[in-house]
Amino acid sequence: MKTILFILQKEFIQIFRNKTMLPIIFVVPIIQLLVLVHAATFEMKHIKMYVVDNDMSATSRKMISKFSGSPFYKIKFISFSYPDAEKCLQNGSVDVVLRIPVHFERDLFKSDEAKVQLSVNAINGVSAGLIYAYSNQIISSLNRELISKNISVNENTVAPENINVTYTHWYNPQLNYKTFMVPGILVLLVTLIGLFLAGMNVVREKEIGTIEQINVTPIKKYQFMAGKLIPFWIIALFELAFGLTLGKLLFNIPMVGNLGLVFLSGAVYLIAVLGMGLFISTLANTQQQAMFLSFFFMIVFLLMSGLFTSVESMPNWAQQFNRINPIAYFIKIMRMVLLKGSGFSDIKYEFYTLIFIGLGVMTLAVRRYRKVA
Amino acid sequence: MKRFFGFVRKEFYHIFRDWRTVIILFGMPAIQLLLFGYVITNEIKDVGIAVFDQSKDEVTIKLTNKIASSGYFKIIDHVESYQDIERIFKKGKVKEIIVFEQDFAKKLKKEGIADIQLLTDASEPNTANLIVNYTSGIIASFNKELNPLANSKMRITPEVRMLYNPELKGVFMFVPGIMAMLLMLVSAIMTSISITREKELGTMEVLLVSPLKPVQIIFGKVMPYVFLAFADALIIIAIGHYVFGMPILGSLGLLMLESLIFITVALALGILISTVTNSQQIAMMLSMVALMLPTILLSGFIFPIENMPWILQVLCQLMPPKWFIIIIKSIMLKGNGFLFVWKETLILLGMAAFFIILSIKKFKIRLEG
Numbered sequence: 001m002k003t004i005l006f007i008l009q010k011e012f013i014q015i016f017r018n019k020t021m022l023p024i025i026f027v028v029p030i031i032q033l034l035v036l037v038h039a040a041t042f043e044m045k046h047i048k049m050y051v052v053d054n055d056m057s058a059t060s061r062k063m064i065s066k067f068s069g070s071p072f073y074k075i076k077f078i079s080f081s082y083p084d085a086e087k088c089l090q091n092g093s094v095d096v097v098l099r100i101p102v103h104f105e106r107d108l109f110k111s112d113e114a115k116v117q118l119s120v121n122a123i124n125g126v127s128a129g130l131i132y133a134y135s136n137q138i139i140s141s142l143n144r145e146l147i148s149k150n151i152s153v154n155e156n157t158v159a160p161e162n163i164n165v166t167y168t169h170w171y172n173p174q175l176n177y178k179t180f181m182v183p184g185i186l187v188l189l190v191t192l193i194g195l196f197l198a199g200m201n202v203v204r205e206k207e208i209g210t211i212e213q214i215n216v217t218p219i220k221k222y223q224f225m226a227g228k229l230i231p232f233w234i235i236a237l238f239e240l241a242f243g244l245t246l247g248k249l250l251f252n253i254p255m256v257g258n259l260g261l262v263f264l265s266g267a268v269y270l271i272a273v274l275g276m277g278l279f280i281s282t283l284a285n286t287q288q289q290a291m292f293l294s295f296f297f298m299i300v301f302l303l304m305s306g307l308f309t310s311v312e313s314m315p316n317w318a319q320q321f322n323r324i325n326p327i328a329y330f331i332k333i334m335r336m337v338l339l340k341g342s343g344f345s346d347i348k349y350e351f352y353t354l355i356f357i358g359l360g361v362m363t364l365a366v367r368r369y370r371k372v373a
Numbered sequence: 374m375k376r377f378f379g380f381v382r383k384e385f386y387h388i389f390r391d392w393r394t395v396i397i398l399f400g401m402p403a404i405q406l407l408l409f410g411y412v413i414t415n416e417i418k419d420v421g422i423a424v425f426d427q428s429k430d431e432v433t434i435k436l437t438n439k440i441a442s443s444g445y446f447k448i449i450d451h452v453e454s455y456q457d458i459e460r461i462f463k464k465g466k467v468k469e470i471i472v473f474e475q476d477f478a479k480k481l482k483k484e485g486i487a488d489i490q491l492l493t494d495a496s497e498p499n500t501a502n503l504i505v506n507y508t509s510g511i512i513a514s515f516n517k518e519l520n521p522l523a524n525s526k527m528r529i530t531p532e533v534r535m536l537y538n539p540e541l542k543g544v545f546m547f548v549p550g551i552m553a554m555l556l557m558l559v560s561a562i563m564t565s566i567s568i569t570r571e572k573e574l575g576t577m578e579v580l581l582v583s584p585l586k587p588v589q590i591i592f593g594k595v596m597p598y599v600f601l602a603f604a605d606a607l608i609i610i611a612i613g614h615y616v617f618g619m620p621i622l623g624s625l626g627l628l629m630l631e632s633l634i635f636i637t638v639a640l641a642l643g644i645l646i647s648t649v650t651n652s653q654q655i656a657m658m659l660s661m662v663a664l665m666l667p668t669i670l671l672s673g674f675i676f677p678i679e680n681m682p683w684i685l686q687v688l689c690q691l692m693p694p695k696w697f698i699i700i701i702k703s704i705m706l707k708g709n710g711f712l713f714v715w716k717e718t719l720i721l722l723g724m725a726a727f728f729i730i731l732s733i734k735k736f737k738i739r740l741e742g
Contacts, residue, residue, distance in 0.1 A: 024658070031662075038682050039670040045680060063529075089536065090707060092699070095679075108529065115532050122535035123706055124546050127677055130499065132533055133506040139531050140513070146529075163436075163481070163516045164488050167505045169495035170462060180498050200654070284393060288566050291657050292397040296404075303408050308675065310500040312420050312468065318412045332465065339496040342463040 007227025256341030275361030550674030564643030622708030
């Protein structure tokens with residue numbers, strides 16, 4: 001036990017005398033939260049719209065004002081020329097073109113049906129899907145208004161049986177994207193510390209050659225590992241606390257659930273991540289290799305984890321993969337506890353799986369690690 | 374000249390004798406493209422929902438069946454009381470709860486109107502929005518079936534054309550982005566690390582006293598990465614085209630030319646980084662923070678630039694990958710020619726010149742003591 005304490009002492013001295021370390025610990029979380037949360041957003045606001053109004057009627061104007069009144073749209077141009085609109089779409093200065101044809105209003109009142117055309121720049125499929133969804137909501141609310149306005153005119157045209165749909169978004173009524181991203185970014189932060197720094201630390205001793213000196217001392221394998229991993233475990237948990245504080249101060253994200261539960265899960269999750277870092281360090285001989293391998297693993301695990309896009313819409317094999325993806329479990333726990341206030345009984349499946357994965361990865365890494373250089 | 378080629382050959386050996394580097398170089402583009410292509414979608418499929426049916430009459434049952442058989446939703450729970458809702462949402466499996474009011478069918482018949490309330494778990498805001506949209510769509514079409522004649526009154530129907538990407542495929546976004554990212558990774562990061570490595574290990578000294586000129590050393594160092602970057606670009610375009618059906622509407626030659634310009638910018642950045650530091654670790658950190666993150670986040674690769682706050686938008690303008698991505702999309706998807714992208718090309722060329730001059734100025738042929 002005393003040996004471990006000495007190794008820990010050595011590691012902490014080494015970590016903190018490295019001048020790049022302190023900026024990494026304090027500046028990286030700030031930059032990540034500030035830049036990532038603002039940059040990593042699928043939230044659609046100010047969709048640039050070009051309106052081609054060939055009808056110029058009361059109804060068409062009403063429709064345009066509905067779009068411009070919505071927070072999602074910003075009408076950049078209004079004209080009569082569709083070719084001009086298409087050119088703007090082509091060179092990227094607008095995202096969507098709304099074309100209201102001639103006799104739009106007349107058709108609507110005479111044959112009860114009128115068409116408008118929406119042309120969306122769909123290169124970004126996700127955005128295009130959302131643009132479509134928003135436009136649909138606006139047009140159908142306009143439809144409802146028109147119908148109810150016409151009740152007084154001729155009552156028999158109203159549908160005899162009408163289902164009225166209302167909706168409420170729980171836990172995030174304004175659909176604030178930042179609330180969604182902050183917990184995920186905290187996970188990313190903790191993962192970076194665990195995976196990169198811990199793995200590279202071991203490889204560095206290999207590369208410089210000092211690992212041989214440690215190997216010839218009576219230090220046991222488990223003592224060496226504990227000494228290498230515990231500092232980063234502590235630093236990462238500290239980062240989690242620091243990040244949560246920043247998230248609260250900067251973005252005022254809700255923290256409905258029990259913070260103790262967050263840290264408990266974080267502690268367990270870190271065992272899995274540190275195990276992965278250690279495992280990578282057994283595969284690499286130089287820091288360069290360690291970094292690229294970590295980067296590779298992280299990209300794969302992160303993209304699959306549901307940090308940016310929902311796991312539900314992934315194909316089946318991806319969802320199966322996520323059964324062994326610790327990042328996916330931790331992101332889920334973070335969002336559930338922080339945003340919805342889920343308790344231990346709600347997350348116990350995820351929690352136990354994390355323990356299981358952590359022990360598995362750690363055992364694998366320790367077994368692969370040889371006390372020979 | 375022969376010396377120079379000998380040096381280039383040595384660099385190739387260095388790269389290819391390490392299997393880990395080879396995996397990164399050739400496995401990364403393939404795996405990333407496949408992941409992005411298949412994993413990142415905004416389709417909705419088998420989303421878990423719950424039904425709170427306070428009426429349980431023939432209309433609500435019919436509507437429930439219609440929703441369940443749509444393929445978008447899977448009913449995995451039934452709610453019996455309002456207290457249940459919170460509990461079910463907290464478990465996290467159910468993303469939406471459909472609430473039918475009491476005496477649904479009776480109200481529909483007598484008063485002509487009945488209420489459905491959709492409650493969503495909006496801790497994933499975009500998913501919540503899509504779910505509401507899909508559900509409302511199903512209910513609306515059900516409503517139309519109920520009264521085929523009357524409800525067709527006063528309808529504006531939007532006709533939607535999804536230009537350039539009618540099936541809303543994610544790959545169309547990711548092929549250009551991954552190209553920019555990998556060219557950056559290979560050209561800038563690998564180069565900067567491999568030069569600083571020679572410095573750190575002390576072999577740079579050996580090279581500098583050799584008859585090779587400093588310019589030859591630098592060129593010899595970057596030459597293999599130009600080839601590798603080019604090979605990666607081709608792999609990505611090939612997978613994008615043959616596996617995911619990404620069109621190449623514009624000229625392939627122009628695309629390659631633009632890639633070469635971007636590779637030049639990236640290499641100049643890599644050399645620049647290697648001139649300011651002597652340690653691999655710092656070179657790595659610098660490349661990661663100054664090159665990789667901006668390439669992923671501030672280039673319009675995944676996240677649209679227009680939605681960012683203005684200060685980040687200004688930052689985006691300074692990022693070479695942003696312009697490169699615009700060029701690729703414009704050539705591949707819109708089939709634009711050089712006339713549409715000359716401005717972006719000029720910006721990239723300007724950046725290349727700037728960084729090359731800067732790194733020549735900074736390059737020291739002597740090692741400090």
